[in-house]
Each structure stands twice: as C-alpha cells, then as structure tokens.
Amino acid sequence: MGKTHKISCAGFGGQGVMSMGQLLTYAGMIDGKEVSWVPAYGPEMRGGTANCSVIVSDTPVGSPIFETGITTAVVMNLPSFHKFVPKVASGGSIFVNSSIVNEKVDRDDVNVYYIPVNDLANELGNAKLINIIMLGAVIEIDKIVESESILKAFLKVFGDNKAKLIPINREALAKGAEVAKTLKK
Amino acid sequence: MGKTHKISCAGFGGQGVMSMGQLLTYAGMIDGKEVSWVPAYGPEMRGGTANCSVIVSDTPVGSPIFETGITTAVVMNLPSFHKFVPKVASGGSIFVNSSIVNEKVDRDDVNVYYIPVNDLANELGNAKLINIIMLGAVIEIDKIVESESILKAFLKVFGDNKAKLIPINREALAKGAEVAKTLKK
Amino acid sequence: MSKFTVTFNEKECKGCELCVTACPKNIISLNPEITNDAGYNPASIANMENCIGCQSCARMCPDCIITIVKND
Amino acid sequence: MSKFTVTFNEKECKGCELCVTACPKNIISLNPEITNDAGYNPASIANMENCIGCQSCARMCPDCIITIVKND
Amino acid sequence: MSTTIFQKPKGLTDTRMHYCPGCGHGIVHRIIAECIDEMNEIDNTIICAPVGCAVFIPKYFKYDSIHCAHGRAPATGTGIKRVHPDKTVITYQGDGDLASIGMAEIVHAAARGEKITTIFINNGIYGMTGGQMAPTTLPGMRATTSQAGRDVERNGNPIRVSELLSTLDGPAYIERVAVDTPAHVIKAKKAIKKALEYQKANKGFTMVEVVSSCPTNWGLSATKAMEFVGEKMIPYYPLGVYKDVEEGK
Amino acid sequence: MSTTIFQKPKGLTDTRMHYCPGCGHGIVHRIIAECIDEMNEIDNTIICAPVGCAVFIPKYFKYDSIHCAHGRAPATGTGIKRVHPDKTVITYQGDGDLASIGMAEIVHAAARGEKITTIFINNGIYGMTGGQMAPTTLPGMRATTSQAGRDVERNGNPIRVSELLSTLDGPAYIERVAVDTPAHVIKAKKAIKKALEYQKANKGFTMVEVVSSCPTNWGLSATKAMEFVGEKMIPYYPLGVYKDVEEGK
C-alpha cells in the first residue's frame, strides 16, 4: 500500500489556513491521488483559531478525520502550535510560522521546519501570501503534490478570473521551497 | 357473573342525552355497581347528533366501549334511530322518543318502547325534562339503577345548588315510569 | 304573481333566523310545521308579494339556502 | 501625574479600535509592539495627560478592557 | 320570463356544510365563491384550508385545495404560489390559527409580500375545539379557558391583527370587514374582491379580516351573535382599510 | 487619593467573551450588567440566553441563566417569571431569534403583558451561523443567503419590530436605541434601566431594541461597522420611544 499524507493546517482566521488545505486537496486530485478536506468548524472560530484536515493518499480515503497520527502539521500561530505539535506522528513534519511563533518544538522524533512566512511575505510585498509561501515549503519537503498542481488548483479554488495572480503565487511557492531547501535534513 | 348493562343514549345536542348517561353512571355507582361513561365526540357534534355509551355492571368494566351488543338504547331523534337500532342485542330494549321519531322498529327480537317525551314534558310544563322522563321509563323497564339514586346523582352532576329542582325531576321520573308501566311486556 | 320569488332549500335550512332578522319587510319566519331531518324548522315566506328583492336574506344566509328569482 | 489613568487589559483586548475612534482627544491607538495570545495588538494611550476622563472609550469597549481611575 | 338574481355560486359544491346554524363561516365561504365566480377563476384557484372549523373547506369548494397544518397556511400557500405564480391562491384562517399559533407565518408571509390572499375569520374564539380563548377574545368575554371572562391581567390582551400587519412593508392591501348585516356583507365581498384582484395584479400580500360570529361557543343565538358582532366586536376591531398600496396607505 | 470611575461591572464574570472584535453584543452585555449592578439585583436576576452568538451568556453573567431554544426565550422567560414573580427576568435575543423563528413568541409575550424585559439585538444578520439574511437585513445589504444584496421582491421586506409590537396593548415600554457612539450607548443604558425598572414596578412587558453591529458578517472593520449603524441602520430603524404607558404612548 502506498503513502497516506495526513495534513493539518492551523492558525488564526485570516491566515489562509483553510485555503492552504484546499489547495493541497485539489492539487492532490490533479496529481491523481485520493483526497479529502475537512474543516474544523465552530463558534470558537469567531476571531479565533481555524484549522483543517487534509488527506492525500494513494489508496481510497477511509476516515477523512484523524485526531492523531498527523504526518504533516502546519502551525501558523501559538494556540495551534500548542494544540497540534503533540498530535504529529513520529517521523512526521511540523512547519512552524516562526514569524509569530517563538516557541520551539520539544520533540526529537519529528522533523521541524521554522519558516518565517510573515517576514518572507513582506519581502514579496504581499502579506496575504503567507499561506502560499508555507505551502511551497511544505511540498518541497514532504512531496505531497507537485508545485504546478498547486497553481492549477489555485484557479479551481479561487476561480479562473484570478489567473493574473498566478505569477506572484508561483514566486511565493518558490520562495517557500527555497527557504525549506536550506533547512532540509 | 352478574348482569352488565350496555346503554347507549343518542339524540340531538341539546336534548340532554349526555347528562342522561351521566345520571345513569352516577346512580350506578351510588347503587354499588361498576360503571363507565364514554361520550362520542367529534366535529359532527356541531349542531348534529350526540351520543354516549354507559356501562352499569356487577363486574369490573373491561372495555368501556361497545359497538354492538347494546342492552338498552335510548334514541331521541331520527338519525340516532337509524344508527342505533341495528346495534341493539337480541333481547335488548329500545326506547324511542316517539314525539319526534315517527318510524317503527322493524325487529322482533328486541323490546321497543315508544315514549312521547316531548309531549309528556310539555304536560309537565318544562320542555327540558325530556331526558329525565325518558330515564324514568328506562329504569322502570330495565331496572338498571334505583330511581332515588338518579335523584342523588342529579345533585352530583348538576351541583348541590340545583336541589330545588329535585321535586320536579322526581315528578318527571315518575311520569316516565308511569307511561312505561303501561307499555311493559 | 309576485315580483320576486324567494325559495328556500328546506331540507338544508338550519333555522338560524339570520334571514328572518335581515329581512327589512319582516316577511320571513321559521315554519313550525316542518322539521327537517337535521331537526330544524326551515325558514319560509308567507306573503311573497311584500318581497322587494333586496336580497338581504340571501346575503346573510350561511348555507346558501335561498334562491331569488325576479319575475319580469 | 495625569488627572485620569486609563488602563487596558492588554491580554484580553481584541484590537477592535472602537475605543480609538470613540476618543474625542484622539489619544488611543493600537500598540504594534505587542501581539497578545489571541493575535491582537492591544489598545494603549501614550499621552495620558490629554485624557479628559469622558469615558467614551470605555463605553464603546465591548470587552470591558478599560478601567478608568480619577486621580484626585 | 324570470331571472335568477341570487343563487348558490358555481364554485361551491353541493355538500351540506357542517357549520353550526348561523355561523359566519358559511357567509364568508359564499362571498369568496361569488368573487371567484365573477373573476372566472374557478379552475384557476387553489384554496388552503386551516385547522379550525373551516378544515372542511376542501369539501365545499370546487377548487384544488389542501389541509394546512394549524397556523401554517401562509407558509403552505407560499409554497404553492411559488410553484404556481399564475394561480389565485387563497388561505383561509381562523383567529386561533392565524393570530395564535400561526403568528410568525402570517407576519412573515406579509413581510415577504407573498402574493396570496388571506381571509382571516375573527370570531373571537376557538370554534372547532370547543370555545377556548382566542387571541381576539374580547376583554370580559367568556371562553372555556377564561371562564370568568377574559381578564387582561391574567389572560393577556387581545391582538388587533390588521393594525399589527399594517406596520409591515410587504402587504398591498389589508381591510377589516364584518358580516353582521347585509350592508356589511356587501362591503366584505367588495374587500375580498379587491384583495383577489390585487393578487392577480401581483401587487403583494393581501388580507381581509372578517369580524364574524360563533353562536355556538358564544352561547348566543345566531341573531344575538350577529348583534354582539355589531355592538361589541366592531368597536374593539374597527372596520376599514388598513393598508392599500394604491391609495398610498 | 483616586477613584475608579469606570470598570467592569460586578455582575459580569471574568470569562473572556468569545465575540468577534468590536461586536456590539459585548457593549450591550456590559450596560445590562451596569444597570443590574446599580439596581442591586445581581442576586435577583435571571437571564435567558438565546440561540445566536449570545448563546454563551450563561458564562458571562453572574445571574442564574438558561439556554433557551431558538426564538423561544419569551416563552421560557414567561415560565420563569410566573414561578418567580419577584425576580428580574431578562430575555436577550438576536434578530434571527426574535424576529424570524421567534415572532409568535415575542408578539404573544408582549400581548400578554408578560413582566419580563427583552433586550433585542438588531444587527441585521444571523451572526452565529455565518451571515445569513435576517428579517432586519436592510434592502440591498449582502448576506450569505442574499448574496446579491437583499432584493425585497425576492427576499421580502425587513421588519421593524418595535413598531410592530407597539400596536399591542400589553407592552409597557418599548424603545429603540443604538450602540454606535458613546452618546447612543449612554441612551441605550438609560432605556434598559427604565425597562428594568418598569419590570420591577410590574407595569407590563418591556423591550429595548438595540441597533448593533456584526463586523464579521458585514465584512467591515469594527469601526466601519459602527459607521454603517449610524448611516444606514438608524435611518431605516429610527431610534426613539415607541411605547411608554407612563407617557400615555
């Protein structure tokens, strides 16, 4: 049996964590994988944290939900850091938005990547790109989907009329990948 | 096992058929019998017919409802006549308000008593007494309850402040009984 | 012949007397002679000549008992 | 010492800026230096001297972040 | 030669109505049928029966019809009208049905400007269930659930529905009429006709509140009940036009 | 020496409110608590939480409290007040809760003259469920179920609740206020205080409609949302006293 990626993306509302998950999902389908996306929903979302669970797998998705056993965690803020770090499977990856999260992961059975996405986005001159930059890092490391598939997915998720944003998003993905490469273990 | 009276009283709303049944029920209890009273209810009551089913029995009342097997039927108007005559048990009694109902019972396995209660009530100078007169006839013939128990029941059903009406009701019962005697078979 | 003929569906009349009250000429009354199957004395008009065809009776009748014909 | 002391519960402030807009003296602003756990930059006052104690900020604050003390 | 100048309207069936002697429902049924006859809409009308004495409406009218849940005729009428925008849709409701359990539905159908015509029979009582207090029962009036007479402290105040709905923007036409006298019946018919015509013209929600009687549960003869309408009900529920978009009301 | 001239009222708990930044609910919560503090009723008040963003009320107030079913707070408040006639009973409802699903309950509690105080938050939207159209959503205003902006032909007309309830005889006091400016907040508090005092004095049903904001679902910053209240909401929902038995209104 092939590989099953169990990805959690978490952060504040507004950081684009939900669409990060959707982009992975769509890209997974484009790459011919079995996929699912599940948002956490609830009133605690009111200005609070948001997160979603994504599966990208070679085999049909049974349970679309996983409490633990996360293979890839993206934590964009401190509450998410506290919530998700313990749920990552041994050998999994954790991507930390180190622009905001100052703490360090206190586990040695996981691979941790600190990506200062807010700073990187500012470098690109567009604070909204933090999630795309993070995605670039994630797929560079964990090889969940193809980078080009993310860009195709972008048009699916945000509509074809957003085509003009493709170049800047491509740049953001590359930026994330680039930083990730320097951190690769 | 003792005797079980299954009594149906039927007529127009306003003829006092429901209270006739209640008086029998109360009187039965006063006489130490097992009793029950069930009204027919429904929108057809709107200015239409009314009827109730009474059981007065020496043994506990199982089913308070009987579709057929009536032992005593009191029919105060024509629709009731048509409805109830066929439901009387062989050997049962039928009391017909012959002031209003002109038809005759076409069965020879039952005892039929034609009592012109409206006319008799007019003789007593009180049109409201038709049900009591009829009751007088019924208990004279079928011996369901004591005549005095009906008068005690009267106070239970209508309240003690109706005590002043006892004499006229006693008279009405006697009148009914008297007419019935002349018809007794 | 009277100018108007007012007929009552006696079988269906409920003897409510709304027509009786409505009639400005006071010519309608319940007929104590007849009791229909439902137990009511139906409305009727004795002296049709007095009818002015105002239709007040029919307008008040809840049971469409009344038909009015103008005899020209 | 200023006439009034306005304090903000910075941990709980949601940075909505209603107090900022409400202040007739325009002395409140969000503090970009601090990000609280919920991710907000809390409100604060630089020059407390200008405060006239009108309580407008506190009245508009949906989260009871603001306490105002009069220094007599 | 002779001409029939008054007869049972064509839109009514031959079924004997089960209403009590002298009940206002029958009068209103007839005038609705007269209006629909005159508008030549017999085959184009759908009528929504309430839960209440008028629940038997499907037997009495030759229109397509539906038994609505208690109070929900305006919602069900909405569903029908949205599917059949060209049909004339009538909802017929009693005061328990419309003003008590169905208050939310009538307010919202009116606010939506739903293109239906509601005939609202205000007889101040729950007829069908045996005379319980309605939202329209007058202060002091006896009902089986206010046996000492309605005490506003204990039982609350009556609701004037036409006034209440007239605060909304959706209604095109709201009038309160009565059926206690031949003259009022003529006016009532005119109002219903106008409401139906407004519906046909897609002007918005229309309602005619008919102050009527329930002799049985009022414990009055039919004639006395109509007198009560004139003497007690109408003063409390003033007749008149409460909303008419054409008159800028 | 120094005196605290403004602080969190005693009747509120220390729990952080989950409301979005700049949401009007928090302001109204505070002024209710201030009134109850001032009336010395903290231990004598029962508050009924709605279904809506304010469903968490039990966590925020130190009063006894109950989660009411969606729209039914006036009914539940009635049950409570009948058992505890000496307690101050407050129902707190959003516009979906009160003016949509709960329309029948509010009309009838008002008509009964139920001695409770309803705080009605008119923020023109369903907050909790994510921005669906409310009965109070302004024409042209966008909501997730009227994404092109409310079209009154398609989506119906907004309902002005204070006006509607003022046609009834049961209410003792109805005022519409707003919380968009400090001056309005002061007035809002006065109105709530008055309503609560009328309740204590057994005068009848009291309601304060508060025109408020929902920055999140309006898609505006908190400040812009308050501007919207002033510029768009208040003109459509005029502030003022709609009913006051003491003033013969």
Added chain:
Amino acid sequence: MAKIIMKGNEAVAKAAIIAGCRYFFGYPITPQNEVPEYLSRELFAAGGTFVQAESEVAAINMVYGAGGSGARVMTSSSSPGIALKQEGIGYCVAGEVPCVIVSMMRGGPGLGTIQPSQSDYNQATRGGANGDYHIPVLAPGSVQEAVDDVKEAFEIADCYRTPVIVVADGLIGQMMEPVELENPVKTRDISPKEAWALGYGTREKQNSIENLVIDSPACEAKNIRFFKEKYSEIEENEVKYEEYMMDDAEYAFVAYGTTSRIVKNSVNELREKGYKIGLIKPRTLWPFPQVPFKNKNIKKFVVVEMSMGQMVIDVELAVGDRDKVTFYGRCGGIIPTPEECADYAEKVMGGAK
C-alpha cells in the same frame, strides 16, 4: 377517600393539582381540552398559574422555564401537538428540567382524526427530538391509573430531573369512571432546588440550565452520564407492569392502556372457553418491562394495539424470538372489541386449549 366519578381529562388535571403542580402551559387540542379548561379554572385558586400558550411550541418552552425554576409544571396535548413539542422536549431532557407531559393520542398520521388511538407509541418512546435520550413513559389504562400515574410522574420527574410522558388515548381522556383521587404515591429522593434551579443560585454559584455543550468531549460525557447513571437507574427502579391470569398461561396478550382493558375481556372470554391465556400489561413503556417476557411457558405473545403495531418491536426485543410474537391492531380511531381480539387470539392459538 370516597370515589367520585370524573372525566379522564379532568381527573388528570385534578391529579396534577393534588401532586403539587401549580403551573400549566398548554394549547387547545381535542381530545384533551378538558385538561386546560379545568386547570384554567382551578389553578389560580390553588395559588398557581395557567397560561394558554400561543402554540404547543411556546407551551413546552414555558414548561422548560417553569420546570427549570424548580416548580412542578405540566403540559398536555395530543398527537400533532406533541410533534410540535419535540424540540422543546429535547431541551427539557438536555437541561434536566423535570416536567410532566400528557399525551392523549388520537389517530394519525398528520391531522388525521380526533378519535382515540395508540399510534404515538414511537413518538413517546423513541423520541423525535434530536440526540440520544430516553424519557420515562407511563401508560395508564383507566381513569384511576391516569390519576395515579400523573401523581407518580411528578415524583419521577423530580427524582431524576427529567421530563416524564403520561401517554393515554382520547378514550381515557373522554370517559368518566369512578376514581379515588387520594391514593398514596411513592415518594422519591429529590435534589434540593438550591443545587440547580433558577432563582436559587447566587453570584458565587449561579444556577444555570444548560443546553449548549459546544465542546465535544463534554457533550459526550454528558450523554454517557445520562445513559450510565440516570437511565440505568430508571431502568432499575421504575419499570412497571401487571399480569392477569398469567400463572398457568401458555399464551399471552400484550397490551397497554385502553387496549389492555379491552383485552382483559377477551382473556375472560377465552378462559371460559378453556384457553390458557393471560395478559401482560406494561405500565411503563420506557423503561419497557423485560421480565414478564422471559416466561418460557408462553408459546405466543399476542400484541394488541390501536395502531399498525409499534410496541411490537419492544416485545420482540424482550422476547428475543420474533416468531413468538404476533400482532393484532386497529387504527385511525377505531377501538377494537373484546370479541375481535379474542377471535384473533383463537386463530393464533389454533384451538390449542
């Protein structure tokens, strides 16, 4: 202690007053109208309150408030009216609000007929509100039992802080029978109002009737507490049933409420013919009695209901063998006669005396 004759509905209302019920919120519906009518007259005199609610929905939510305030409170309705109360009943369950709901069943589905029926068995025993829950359901078969059950219902409601349904049919509501109102009722331990009810809290310890349990583990924990504590206690303590002529029986009628009294006549009739048949009469429908159905002597259980057969599955589950369970029913307001039930049973027994 003298018996008096009362209409079932009035007796139910009177029993509530005797049980200390001082609040009633209800909406008219046939065939239970005499309950609110009686209470609208008598409750004020007893120092309580009667409110004719604007609807069944409002009524149950008033009950929720009054019960939440620690008062003994009742509502009453019939089939479609009970359907409307479902959400509110669920709130009473979740808020642990004691109250009594009288359900006088009539024929359905939908508006149906106003004549008696037992086709709301599922409605009462299997819910219809959302979520996992149970409600104790008492099923009287006579006016006397209705009175006794209403009084007991208040005790059960207060003891377990749960709504309790008393389910009867229009016949029991409408009929008059002699009744003893003052039968003693088994009292139960009741937690003090200070511990939970509205109006008894303080600023330090607020009492709150809670329905929202937004946090999933807490919501699950609440469900588990209900089932493992509350409901299993009720199952242990509150099951009630009667047996008639079951000592030597080889066949058993199973019936509750009105049909149980009808079928009693059938038993008598069949016994006279020599059949060894008896009657199992569940007096609680939830918890449903299990013990009498473990009787190995019984060859067939003949369930009789005024419905298309709703209790049948509970009997099947209790018996554990569907083949042993047969069903005879009438519905839509038709009341079966003792004779037809006996005829049916005779066929089932195939002449096996």
Added chain:
Amino acid sequence: MAKIIMKGNEAVAKAAIIAGCRYFFGYPITPQNEVPEYLSRELFAAGGTFVQAESEVAAINMVYGAGGSGARVMTSSSSPGIALKQEGIGYCVAGEVPCVIVSMMRGGPGLGTIQPSQSDYNQATRGGANGDYHIPVLAPGSVQEAVDDVKEAFEIADCYRTPVIVVADGLIGQMMEPVELENPVKTRDISPKEAWALGYGTREKQNSIENLVIDSPACEAKNIRFFKEKYSEIEENEVKYEEYMMDDAEYAFVAYGTTSRIVKNSVNELREKGYKIGLIKPRTLWPFPQVPFKNKNIKKFVVVEMSMGQMVIDVELAVGDRDKVTFYGRCGGIIPTPEECADYAEKVMGGAK
C-alpha cells in the same frame, strides 16, 4: 464526467438542482448552512425559487405546499431543526406529498453541539410525528454517495409520493471530496400530476391534498393502504446495502454513513492482522436491510455508531439474536478513529482469527 472537488453541503445542493429540484425552503443551522447558501445563489438562475423561511416549521410547511403542487422540492436542516419539522413531515406523509428532507446530524440532545453525530437515527427512522408511518431514509457515507442519494431521493419521493429523508452528519456536509455529479439515477414510475397535484385539478375533479380523515374507518383504511401497499412496495424495492470483505467473514462491523468509512479502515487493519472481519453498510435505514444479517457464518455483529446506539435495535431485530450484537459508539461530536473501532472489535473477537 470529470470529478470535481466539492464540499458535501454544496454537492448536496448541486445534486438537487441536477435532479430537477427547483424549490428550496430552509432555515439556517450549522452544519448544513452551505446548502441554503448555495441554493439561494443558484436556484433563481435555474428558474426556481429559494425562500429563507422564518423557521424550520414554516420551511417544512412551504415544502408541503410546493410538493403538493407537484414540484420537486427540498428542505435541509440539522438535529433540533428537524425536531421542529416533525409535525410538518407528518403532514407530508399523510398528504402523500413527495419531497426531500436533508438531515445533517449534529450532537444532541437539545441544543447540544454543532459537531457531527449520528444520534438522529431514531428521529429519522422511528418518526417523532404522530401516527403510524414510515419514511424512506437514505444514508450516504461520502460526498459522492450524498450526491447519488439526493438524486435518488427525488425519484423515490415521486414514485411513492412520500417524503424521503437523506440523513448524513456534519462531517459529510463540511468535508470536501472529489465527486462525480452526473452519475445516472434509476428512474421510477411516477404518477402524473394531473391525477393528484394542486393546480392540475378542475372544477369537475378537484385535486386535494388531504390530511384530515375525520371518519375512523376511512382513517384506518388509509393507514392500511399505506402499510400494505406503499410501505411494503418500498420494502420490496428500495432496500440498499453494501458489503465489504464479507465473503469469508466470521465477524461483521455494521455501520452507516461516516462511521462506515471509518470502520472500513478498521476492517483493513484487522484483516492485515488475520481477522476474518467484514463490514455491512446499510445504505437505507428504513427500509432496513434484513438479508445480510441472516448470514449464519457471523459470530458477532459489531455495530459502530456516532451515538449511544440507535441502529442497534434494528440490527438486533434483523439478526434475531441479541447476544450476537455488540455496540461501540462515540457521541457528542466525537468521531471515533479506525484504531479504536478495531481495538474494540478485537476485544469482541477475543483473538479469534
């Protein structure tokens, strides 16, 4: 024919439009809000109507009117909202009005939580409205199945003139998955609107949607017709279930909807360990499949639900032996993991590979 990725709720809405549904009446409630939101945008474009009703009660009664007018119509809600619809659902049943009701279950009872659950099984399958009736209940376990079921639901509704419930949980409503929208649907015979629907009658032959059947024999006859004709036909034609790895199985999970896909993982896990276990997945909850439970090879049936156990009794009735049925459940919004289900099953199997 290309798959696209859609959120379950939007896919449900889209499927309805594909199925010819042009009318939707609903009221917001989490977790199904995307259904009305999507349709409020798309239905007008499709030539239909969307009305945000004032309540769930109004919504179902609008559905009753629109469905009674012969249109394909849908409503959608979640737990307490479905509770409020009960009376209206009963009216649709009694009036024989075809319509589709989507129930996206969340944790209860009462207001509960907005997280997914399966604790409205009873609510859907055992009624809650009054009277004797059944409603076909379809239970999808993925976005794809939700789409297919919604389309089929309209066919079933029209064919038998009955409401049909599609019962899923918040998870299916909220999740995104690839889905094929254009799968063909089995069409069924449908009686012409002229024969019954509002707006298609004439003065000579009025069409009437009737709910009152005041006359008891007529009311009984209607009930009997429903059960002997309509419902037995449905039981004969519309039962649906799936089996997974059941060929050689000695143990069987039983699960529907979301738990069925979770438990599929458990089956795989246990099979790898050598256990002969499979999965029976009812796709219709009423009529409930009987055949797969007659499998004599199965030693234990392990029912898994996101509830305290509601389907269990249907399984027990179908199996006919309560001792063979065990249950594992989570509730209140908690979604069980494949691992915990497997652990439980392993205990049940006691190491019997």
